[in-house]
Amino acid sequence: MAIARAVDFLGRSTKPVTVSEIAEEIGVDQPRATRLVQQGVSRGLFSREADSDDARRTLVVLTDHGREFSSRLRSERRAPLDAALANFSAEEKESLARLLKKLADNWPDRSR
Secondary structure, three states: OHHHHHHHHHHHOOOOEEHHHHHHHHOOOHHHHHHHHHHHHHOOOEEEEEOOOOOOOEEEEEOHHHHHHHHHHHHHHHHHHHHHHOOOOHHHHHHHHHHHHHHHHHOOOOOO
């Protein structure tokens, strides 16, 4: 669900973002991202604010309702992982984290 990916991205962002940044992050084109933002605004998940540096741009931020929704999404995703790792020792968790980092660091860059 694209709107959930947009909420997740905004929930992880440390600053307001543009519609273009949302489009790039969740892998949709600009018109689709614009529609998603409109849907998010109408659902009370997002609000728009003027960019103080560039009056032509609009920035998107999560509302309180959007932050709650984002937190619920993260919790729902986290629960199965926590259950799967419940029987791992601390050392096994550390090894898994190290190996996953190594995998991520060596993953082929698709932008090249």
